[in-house]
Amino acid sequence: MTRTAIGTAAGGRTRPAAGGGTRRWGRALRLLALQLVVPVVLLAGIWWWTGQAGSFYFPPASEVARYFADLWLFERVGGDVLPSLGRMFAGYAIAVVVGMVLGTALGLSRLLRTAADPVVQFLRALPPPALIPFALLLFGAGDWSKVFIIALGTVWPILLNTIDGVRGVESQLLDAARSFQIPAGARLTRIVLPAATPRIFAGMRTSLSIAIILMVVSEMVASDNGIGYFVLESQRSFAIPEMWTGIVLLGVLGFVLNWLFVVMEARVLFWHRGLKGNSDA
Amino acid sequence: MVSLARVSAGRGSDLGLKVAGIAVALLLVELCTRSGLLPERWFPPAGEIYAEFFRLAGGRPLWVEIGRTLLGWATGLGLGAVLAVPIGMALGSSRTAYRLSRVVIEFCRPVPPVALIPLTVLVYGTDLQTKTFLVAFAVFWPMLFQTIYGVQDVDPVAIDTARAYGLGTFARFRTVVLPSATPYIATGLRISSSIALILAITEELVVGTPGLGRAIIVAQSAGDPTRMYALIIATGLLGWALNAAFGALERRVLSWHPAQRQEVAR
Numbered sequence: 001m002t003r004t005a006i007g008t009a010a011g012g013r014t015r016p017a018a019g020g021g022t023r024r025w026g027r028a029l030r031l032l033a034l035q036l037v038v039p040v041v042l043l044a045g046i047w048w049w050t051g052q053a054g055s056f057y058f059p060p061a062s063e064v065a066r067y068f069a070d071l072w073l074f075e076r077v078g079g080d081v082l083p084s085l086g087r088m089f090a091g092y093a094i095a096v097v098v099g100m101v102l103g104t105a106l107g108l109s110r111l112l113r114t115a116a117d118p119v120v121q122f123l124r125a126l127p128p129p130a131l132i133p134f135a136l137l138l139f140g141a142g143d144w145s146k147v148f149i150i151a152l153g154t155v156w157p158i159l160l161n162t163i164d165g166v167r168g169v170e171s172q173l174l175d176a177a178r179s180f181q182i183p184a185g186a187r188l189t190r191i192v193l194p195a196a197t198p199r200i201f202a203g204m205r206t207s208l209s210i211a212i213i214l215m216v217v218s219e220m221v222a223s224d225n226g227i228g229y230f231v232l233e234s235q236r237s238f239a240i241p242e243m244w245t246g247i248v249l250l251g252v253l254g255f256v257l258n259w260l261f262v263v264m265e266a267r268v269l270f271w272h273r274g275l276k277g278n279s280d281a
Numbered sequence: 282m283v284s285l286a287r288v289s290a291g292r293g294s295d296l297g298l299k300v301a302g303i304a305v306a307l308l309l310v311e312l313c314t315r316s317g318l319l320p321e322r323w324f325p326p327a328g329e330i331y332a333e334f335f336r337l338a339g340g341r342p343l344w345v346e347i348g349r350t351l352l353g354w355a356t357g358l359g360l361g362a363v364l365a366v367p368i369g370m371a372l373g374s375s376r377t378a379y380r381l382s383r384v385v386i387e388f389c390r391p392v393p394p395v396a397l398i399p400l401t402v403l404v405y406g407t408d409l410q411t412k413t414f415l416v417a418f419a420v421f422w423p424m425l426f427q428t429i430y431g432v433q434d435v436d437p438v439a440i441d442t443a444r445a446y447g448l449g450t451f452a453r454f455r456t457v458v459l460p461s462a463t464p465y466i467a468t469g470l471r472i473s474s475s476i477a478l479i480l481a482i483t484e485e486l487v488v489g490t491p492g493l494g495r496a497i498i499v500a501q502s503a504g505d506p507t508r509m510y511a512l513i514i515a516t517g518l519l520g521w522a523l524n525a526a527f528g529a530l531e532r533r534v535l536s537w538h539p540a541q542r543q544e545v546a547r
Binding site for chain 2: 119126133134244
């Protein structure tokens with residue numbers, strides 16, 4: 001933000017300030033071209049190199065693309081992609097609900113917060129994949145063990161951010177609400193939770209990438225379907241182009257889910273962005 | 282920035298509450314196993330698990346496994362940081378470089394690092410290199426972004442002042458940019474340290490490289506749940522210790538600049 005300010009200030013000295021419509025369009029186009037140069041060159045480079053290298057581990061990109069169209073458009077979507085995504089969203093949804101409810105309770109009560117602190121610190125420091133064997137004993141190798149691991153791994157960033165968000169509500173607001181005799185329930189839903197939402201979303205975004213990781217890992221350890229299972233099985237049977245299509249698919253999924261989340265966050269938090277004035281110019 | 286902030290900074294009188302909290306949690310676990318809510322064959326009484334944990338902690342093999350996990354954690358974290366910090370500095374100080382690389386970075390960042398496990402196993406086999414590569418890849422992105430933010434958030438007045446006093450580019454970088462970006466890098470290290478541990482354990486679980494993760498799986502498939510739970514407790518304590526160490530480091534690095542950092546955080 002500060003850098004943008006310096007940039008325009010420095011630019012303003014050398015260039016006439018008001019450029020007119022065509023100039024601004026020209027600038028936007030130049031900017032876009034600048035941003036797309038490297039990706040295009042990189043993609044072309046990968047395409048060319050894998051095409052002529054003849055490497056066993058890095059098959060030609062054209063071949064990977066052909067396999068990708070064969071496998072994922074849309075033959076295996078019902079058998080692998082949907083189960084993976086279903087388990088991920090189930091675990092993530094549980095984590096969001098549990099994290100927000102518990103986080104609000106812990107954020108409001110100093111007593112509970114202090115008492116729960118050591119346990120929370122221990123559980124959130126425990127790498128979630130270490131609990132996969134435990135989940136397998138508890139739920140067997142079906143869907144629920146994976147949902148459990150995803151929920152358990154993603155709940156901590158949401159919980160901790162909710163606690164911080166709830167604690168960060170301006171005390172003047174709460175005092176004012178109290179003196180207007182607004183009941184506790186309305187204080188919670190109208191003041192505390194909206195004020196905590198930006199922090200909760202920050203936690204949810206961290207959790208989303210953890211959810212994708214745990215989705216893949218839980219399928220790699222014990223599963224008979226899912227994208228993670230597909231990728232590992234392809235590697236074990238030396239089906240290299242198939243393995244690559246799985247990796248590409250996971251990359252695309254990670255990117256798309258992250259992008260969807262950013263769009264949703266911008267919609268829900270539009271008031272916050274305007275308020276803070278950092279609308280990312 | 283997303284911060285897994287310390288939940289509370291309790292002192293003295295809070296100690297009793299914390300001990301009570303731990304006691305209640307342990308009691309709940311004990312009740313679940315004693316009452317038969319969880320089948321006893323797979324969930325031995327908590328007391329036995331603690332006994333096994335202390336027996337393991339007294340012997341050498343557990344520490345060897347911890348050492349192996351920590352070695353992968355350290356090499357990966359080190360490699361990731363050594364690559365990410367200079368690149369982040371360059372991208373943070375040049376707007377053109379930032380714009381050129383932005384699309385590639387934004388596309389690569391959300392790629393789940395575990396998706397690369399099969400490829401890495403093919404290329405590097407099942408030893409330390411695989412672990413190092415995966416940890417380094419996972420750690421690279423948070424370190425890169427923390428460094429970029431740190432360099433971009435340098436106080437412009439401080440830069441202008443340094444320029445007005447005739448400091449050269451290198452001197453400005455050393456005396457203004459670097460110190461002011463250090464706290465961001467320290468935060469990046471704290472976030473990255475727990476990501477690095479997750480990836481190290483995951484790699485051991487999935488690939489079977491020696492370390493705590495593999496020891497857990499081995500205990501499970503050998504039908505020794507007591508040992509498995511003891512090892513899980515050891516893993517949690519390791520994660521907690523690393524968190525505490527990096528939290529302390531971060532507070533040290535932050536301590537000389539609290540006022541300014543609070544400004545930036547707003």
